Structures are given as C-alpha cells and as structure tokens.
Amino acid sequence: MSALRVLFLGGAGMIGSAVAREAVQQGIDLAVVTRGEHRRALPPEVRGIRADVRDAAALDDALGDAEYDVVVNWVGFAPADVLPDVDRFAGRTGQYVFVSTCSVFGRPVPQLPITESSPRRHPVFGYARDKLASELALEDAHRERGLPLTIVRPMHTYDETTMIFPVSWTAIERMRRGEASVVHGDGTSLWTLTHSSDVARALVPLLGNDHAIGESVNLVSGDVLTWDQIHTALARAAGVRDPRLAHFSSESIGREIPGWAEVLQEDFRHSILFDTTKLRRLVPGYHPQVSFSEGARRIVAWHEADAARRAFDDDLSAAFDRLIRNG
Structure with missing residues (x-):
C-alpha cells in the first residue's frame, strides 16, 4: 500500500x-x-x-x-x-x-x-x-x-514559542514586579486555546x-478558560501566585492601545466555546493532550531559556500605567 x-x-x-x-x-x-x-x-x-x-x-x-x-x-x-x-x-x-x-x-x-x-x-x-x-x-x-x-x-x-495575545512577556514581568496586568472586560468571558x-x-x-x-x-480542544484564568495560569507558571489584574473595557483599551482595538472589540470580548461532536465523529478517539496549565509552563520555560526571548515593551507598559492611573 x-x-x-x-x-x-x-x-x-x-x-x-x-x-x-x-x-x-x-x-x-x-x-x-x-x-x-x-x-x-x-x-x-x-x-x-x-x-x-x-x-x-x-x-x-x-x-x-x-x-x-x-x-x-x-x-x-x-x-x-x-x-x-x-x-x-x-x-x-x-x-x-x-x-x-x-x-x-x-x-x-x-x-x-x-x-x-x-x-x-x-x-x-x-x-x-x-x-x-x-x-x-x-x-x-x-x-x-x-x-x-x-x-x-x-x-x-499556540505552542511554547508564543505568548497568548493579548498577554505578553511584558505582562508577565509586570506581574512579577507586583504591578497590574490589564485584562479586557471583567475577565470572565470564556475562551478556547489549543496547543x-x-x-x-x-x-x-x-x-x-x-x-x-x-x-x-x-x-479545537475542550480547554475552556476565562481570560483571568489565562493570565493567572501564565503568572503562576512564572512564579507569581496571586497576580494583580486590572480590568478595563475593550473600548478603553483600544483607545489607549490602538493596535489592539479591532481584535478585542470584534473578537476577544465575546465568550467562545465549541461543540466538538463532528470532530470526534470524524476522528474517533481524538483527545487533546496538552492542557493550558502544561502549555503555560512550556511557554515560560521556553522564554526563560534565552534572555533575547524576554523583550520588555516599555511603551506597552506605559500604556497599562496610563489606563490604571486614569481609571
């Protein structure tokens, strides 16, 4: 054959x-x-x-x-x-x-x-x-x-070489410093990630x-998380047990960070979860093997392995500070 x-x-x-x-x-x-x-x-x-x-x-x-x-x-x-x-x-x-x-x-x-x-x-x-x-x-x-x-x-x-946009390494470093990371909405909308x-x-x-x-x-996988859970999983993988999260509307974030406006307002603000019946019918026995908890650990480990991978965006951090300061 x-x-x-x-x-x-x-x-x-x-x-x-x-x-x-x-x-x-x-x-x-x-x-x-x-x-x-x-x-x-x-x-x-x-x-x-x-x-x-x-x-x-x-x-x-x-x-x-x-x-x-x-x-x-x-x-x-x-x-x-x-x-x-x-x-x-x-x-x-x-x-x-x-x-x-x-x-x-x-x-x-x-x-x-x-x-x-x-x-x-x-x-x-x-x-x-x-x-x-x-x-x-x-x-x-x-x-x-x-x-x-x-x-x-x-x-x-995603895989270990990527961050989970809009979470960035800058957000990880801010949480390590005890500073807040910005999350769109109230952090409870549902999202699906797949390795x-x-x-x-x-x-x-x-x-x-x-x-x-x-x-x-x-x-798609069955790994459904809130955006707060996504931030928290990455923070804990980076050694931050109780990260500070600051919540703002997608519109407010888009005004401060214009490059994020379209994807936050038209896509990420909405809860998304999937029925996988057809996939499992066509691919019998399909089971996702990488949970996001494991995926987050792989992401942090890959970035930690080389300082060049851990770029800190001062402009993005300043935009976060302006959002937090202006409420």
Whole structure:
C-alpha cells in the first residue's frame, strides 16, 4: 500500500510545522511549498519545493504535472489567494483542504456552544471577513465544479514559542514586579486555546478521509478558560501566585492601545466555546493532550531559556500605567 501523497502550500509556520511532524510520523509522503527558508524546522523526510505560492507561473512550473492525494492551503487569506487553486488542482487531487479560522463565526454568537453550522458573519474584523469570503468562494467551487473541499478551522492555537495575545512577556514581568496586568472586560468571558500538537492530532486523520469531503470541521480542544484564568495560569507558571489584574473595557483599551482595538472589540470580548461532536465523529478517539496549565509552563520555560526571548515593551507598559492611573 503506497503512502498518502500530501502537498502543503505554505505550512512552515507554527501550526503547519506541527502538522508536518505528525503527518510524517503517520507515514505520509509530504511535500511543502515555500518561497524561502522554512520559519520552523520540518522533519528531514519532508520534500521542500521552492516557489512563491502567489506567483501562478512559478508555482505551476515548480509543481509540474505531479498529482497529490491531498492539497492543503495554509496561506489563503482572501478569495484571490485560493480561487486559482480551483483550476490548478481540478482533477489533480482527491481532497483540497482550506485552513480557515474559527473567527469566521459571528460575534456575539447567538447560541453556545458553537457548532460547524453556527452562523458565520464578520463584516468588520478584516482577517475573519476575508477568511469567510474565501470559504464562501471555495464552497461555490465545491457545489458548482466538484472541488473536493474540506474546510478546517483552528481556534487560537499556540505552542511554547508564543505568548497568548493579548498577554505578553511584558505582562508577565509586570506581574512579577507586583504591578497590574490589564485584562479586557471583567475577565470572565470564556475562551478556547489549543496547543499546536493537538491541532495536528485532529487534522492529520482528516487528510485523505473521504468522510471529510464537503465538510467544515472546527479543530479545537475542550480547554475552556476565562481570560483571568489565562493570565493567572501564565503568572503562576512564572512564579507569581496571586497576580494583580486590572480590568478595563475593550473600548478603553483600544483607545489607549490602538493596535489592539479591532481584535478585542470584534473578537476577544465575546465568550467562545465549541461543540466538538463532528470532530470526534470524524476522528474517533481524538483527545487533546496538552492542557493550558502544561502549555503555560512550556511557554515560560521556553522564554526563560534565552534572555533575547524576554523583550520588555516599555511603551506597552506605559500604556497599562496610563489606563490604571486614569481609571
């Protein structure tokens, strides 16, 4: 029996590299297209293809007439990024997987928990709006042209090399000093975090899975936390037992820190939790293995291993102080 042949368009980032490792461990024959050096180390078994995914002629030249059982697009952020794939891979792949985001679901969600059939709507938040437009364009191609489409949606994925935005290392250092870290809202809205290795355990079994054709699947863990709990877990991993947290509205924070305004007001302020019935039906036995308590310890340990990773943002800290001082 020959190995499943899978092509990644992009996919050398945090999530893609984790999925690549899991895919190779499962015996998948994997090729990854990137235009430069991989941002993350990929297993030696992965075949690298050098091309700019956005350059149609260069990509066609690099791929030649090769056919793949599965094509996964990691770098589609707008319809213009994905629509060329409809012609390119028609008849050349048994499954086309689009990596979208759970941010496409409308906020506030009319009913929790979120399922794959929950309303999708995001007219303001640009990232989610463009991902949703890409989903709709590909769904049209599935219905009208038979594109063997599967949409997967990770939700706020992290690994040890990342902080949990809007928490930063600056916030960790402030809590270590006994200073307050700013939290949006009253800190009790619910959020879902998933370690990249758990996303990989959910996604790889969907590759080449005929039951996933025509489906969208939310790739999420069951680790539901409040934003206060997220801050507290990171603080305790850093040795702070009772961190000081200062709560402000998303609007107030956005006025003081404009770069945070859109994501806080249009996304993070709302409670988010998911029904994982479809994922567990398509991937029997799927169980997330990395709790956020463990994930927080890994984050802090990775940052502590190198002083260059622990940048302190004086401007952000000053913005926190202004918020606290002005109430």
